[in-house]
Amino acid sequence: MITGKNIIGFAVVAEGTEAIRAYDPVSNVQLPETFAVATTAEVNLAVSKAATAFKTYRLTTPEQRAVFLETIATEILALGDPLLERTVAESGLPLGRITGERMRTVSQLRLFASILREGSWVEAVIDPAQPDRTPLPRADIRKMLVPLGPVLVFPASNFPLAFSTAGGDTASALAAGNPVIVKAHESHPGTNELIATAILKAAQQCGMPDGVFSSLTGAGPALGQQLVKHPGIRAIGFTGSFKAGTAIFDAVTQRPEPIPVYAEMGSINPVLLLPAKLAASGATVAKQYAQSITLGTGQFCTNPGLLIALADEATAQFAAALQQELSAIAAGTMLNPGICYHYYENREQLSRRKGVETLLAGDAGAAQTKGSPALYRVHAKDFIASDELQQEVFGPAALLVVCQDDAQLQAVLTQLHGQLTGTIMAETADLQRFSDAITVLTEKVGRVIFNNVPTGVEPGYAMHHGGPFPATTDIRSTSVGASAIVRFARPLCYQDWPPHLLPEALKDDNPLGIWRRLDGQLTKDAVRS
CATH class of the missing domain: 3.40.605.10 (Aldehyde Dehydrogenase; Chain A, domain 1)
Structure with missing residues (x-):
C-alpha cells in the first residue's frame, strides 16, 4: 500500500504541506x-x-x-x-x-x-x-x-x-x-x-x-x-x-x-565504423545499430549517439540502410514529458547546427510523450569546429560523422570528450591500418567494445561503467x-596497533580467511610471529 509518506529510518512520516504526484506517460494522466x-x-x-x-x-x-x-x-x-x-x-x-x-x-x-x-x-x-x-x-x-x-x-x-x-x-x-x-x-x-x-x-x-x-x-x-x-x-x-x-x-x-x-x-558513446567492416557487412551493421539506437526509446546512458566513418561508397550505403531501418521503427513512449520535450528540442537544435544534414526525423510525438527515431549526418570538419555537436541528445537519435581520410578520422577522435563507451566495428584488415585511431579512442572511454553494441551493461566483476569527464566526475570509479x-570506502592505516584491537581483516590469524597482501605477496596465510 502506498502512503505517500517519507521513510526516515524506522519512522514513516509526512510533516510537510507540499506534495507531488506521479505521471503515467502512456496514458498521459497524473496518478x-x-x-x-x-x-x-x-x-x-x-x-x-x-x-x-x-x-x-x-x-x-x-x-x-x-x-x-x-x-x-x-x-x-x-x-x-x-x-x-x-x-x-x-x-x-x-x-x-x-x-x-x-x-x-x-x-x-x-x-x-x-x-x-x-x-x-x-x-x-x-x-x-x-x-x-x-x-x-x-x-x-x-x-x-x-x-x-x-x-x-x-x-x-x-x-x-x-x-x-x-x-x-x-x-x-x-x-x-x-x-x-x-x-x-x-x-x-x-x-x-x-x-x-x-x-x-x-x-x-x-x-x-x-x-x-x-x-x-x-x-x-x-x-x-x-x-x-x-x-x-x-x-x-x-x-x-x-x-x-x-x-x-x-x-x-x-x-x-x-x-x-x-x-x-551520460555519454554519446562513439562508434568507429571502419571501412572493411562496412564493405563486408554494412547492411547487417545498420540493422544492428538501428535496434541499439532505439532500444528503450534511446533512453540509455550507453546509447550509440555518434557514428564515425570514412567517406566512401560503403559508408553511403550504410547510411541509407540505417535510415531505412530506423524509419521502420515506431515511436516509443519516453519516461516523462520533460524528457520527451527536451529530446525534440535538442534534436531540433542539432539539425540547425552548421553542416548538419537531416537524414531522418520521425514525426514529433511530444504531445503523446513518444519519441521517434532521428538520424543526422555531418562532415568531420564541421564536427571538429563545433563543440556543441558533442552534446547528448537523450533519445533515439544518432549523428553520423563522415571523414575524408584517415587523418581527419583521427582528428575527430582526438576532439572527443570523455565517454562511457567506445565501440570499434572492424574486420582484421582494419585493425592494423587504424591502430593509432583505436588507441586514441581507448584513451577517451571507460569501456571499449569490439564488433558489438554498447547498450547492455553486465553487473559482474570485470565491468567498468564510468569514463573520463564529462561522462563521470571520477575517471577511476x-x-x-x-x-x-x-x-564508498577509504584507506585507513594502522601502525603498531594493539593486535586485539585490529579489525578482523588485519588480524594475524586471518579469521575471515580472505586474500591479503602480506609482505607484498597475495596470500590467505596467517602472519607468522
Whole structure:
C-alpha cells in the first residue's frame, strides 16, 4: 500500500504541506496518490539518524551485511506484481523490461553479498614489524578500506529499479558499511516507496540500526541541494544528466569540507565504423545499430549517439540502410514529458547546427510523450569546429560523422570528450591500418567494445561503467559491477596497533580467511610471529 509518506529510518512520516504526484506517460494522466515533500526538519532527522546508525552499522560483520542485502532482495521479490505494475505506470516501460530490471536489482544485491563473503574488496595489506632491520627498524603497518559515513543517492529516471532506490549505488554503499539516504526520483515516487518499504522491513528483520536507510521526496532541485550541502553527508552517488550532475558537483566544492561525488552523467558513446567492416557487412551493421539506437526509446546512458566513418561508397550505403531501418521503427513512449520535450528540442537544435544534414526525423510525438527515431549526418570538419555537436541528445537519435581520410578520422577522435563507451566495428584488415585511431579512442572511454553494441551493461566483476569527464566526475570509479563498492570506502592505516584491537581483516590469524597482501605477496596465510 502506498502512503505517500517519507521513510526516515524506522519512522514513516509526512510533516510537510507540499506534495507531488506521479505521471503515467502512456496514458498521459497524473496518478492519484500524493507524496509529501520532505521538510527541513525531516532532512535533518534523516541525516542525524544516519550519522548515529553509522556508529554501529560500520561495525557489523561482512556476514551480517550480506544477509541484510539478501533480505532486501527477498523483500523486493515479495512485493510481487504490484511493484511491477506501479513501475510500468510511472515509467512507461514495458512489463517485460521492468520484470528483467527487477531481477537485475535483486542480482546486484546478491552480488554484493557474495563480495562481502569473499572479503578481498577491503584490500587488506600487512607489512609486519621488522624490529631488527638495519639501519632502521620497521614498524608494524597494516591498511584496509573502511566505510565513509552516510551516503546520499540520487536515482536515475531511465532505470526505476536497477539504478534507483535499491540499485547499484545503494547496494554498494550499504555493502561497504554506510547508511544510505535516497532522494526519491520525482518520476517514480510510488515505485520508490514500495522499494523503500522493502528495505525498511529487511533492516528491521536483520537487526540493523534505526537510520541505516531513509527515503525522502522532493520537488525540483531544492531537496537535493539541501542534502548535498548537509555536513552530515559523506559521499554522493548520482546517475542522470550532465546539468544536474555538475550542479551537484559544484555545490559540493562550496562546502567547507568537500566530499566525494560519483556522478555518472551520460555519454554519446562513439562508434568507429571502419571501412572493411562496412564493405563486408554494412547492411547487417545498420540493422544492428538501428535496434541499439532505439532500444528503450534511446533512453540509455550507453546509447550509440555518434557514428564515425570514412567517406566512401560503403559508408553511403550504410547510411541509407540505417535510415531505412530506423524509419521502420515506431515511436516509443519516453519516461516523462520533460524528457520527451527536451529530446525534440535538442534534436531540433542539432539539425540547425552548421553542416548538419537531416537524414531522418520521425514525426514529433511530444504531445503523446513518444519519441521517434532521428538520424543526422555531418562532415568531420564541421564536427571538429563545433563543440556543441558533442552534446547528448537523450533519445533515439544518432549523428553520423563522415571523414575524408584517415587523418581527419583521427582528428575527430582526438576532439572527443570523455565517454562511457567506445565501440570499434572492424574486420582484421582494419585493425592494423587504424591502430593509432583505436588507441586514441581507448584513451577517451571507460569501456571499449569490439564488433558489438554498447547498450547492455553486465553487473559482474570485470565491468567498468564510468569514463573520463564529462561522462563521470571520477575517471577511476564505476557505478556498475563489483568495484562499485570501493567508491564508498577509504584507506585507513594502522601502525603498531594493539593486535586485539585490529579489525578482523588485519588480524594475524586471518579469521575471515580472505586474500591479503602480506609482505607484498597475495596470500590467505596467517602472519607468522
